[in-house]
Amino acid sequence: MVTVTAKQLKQKTGEILRRVKTRERLTVTYRGRAVAVIVPQPADDTDRSEDLRPFDQAWGEIEASLEKTKPEFKNWREAMKWARKERLS
DSSP states (O other), X not given: OEEEEHHHHHHTHHHHHHHHHTTOOEEEXXXXXXXXXXXXXXXXXXXXXXXXXXXXXXXXXXXXXXXXXXXXXXXXXXXXXXXXXXXXX
């Protein structure tokens, strides 16, 4: 597997992506340590967006879930007081 530095990735992103498109796997290093592997997308992997719910439906479910929960604090000031006390203790 070929190794590229984070600096090379930043400076030559287009070139590196072209290499990945040719089915090459690349290891990205930062300060000499491997931090990521860039691999080509599997050929059989199809667009998964059809598995996602429509935005309006998903957001409606989030809002309904939030309405069922009771807030721990009356307002943001009360929450800030609690957070500051926890941090000091």
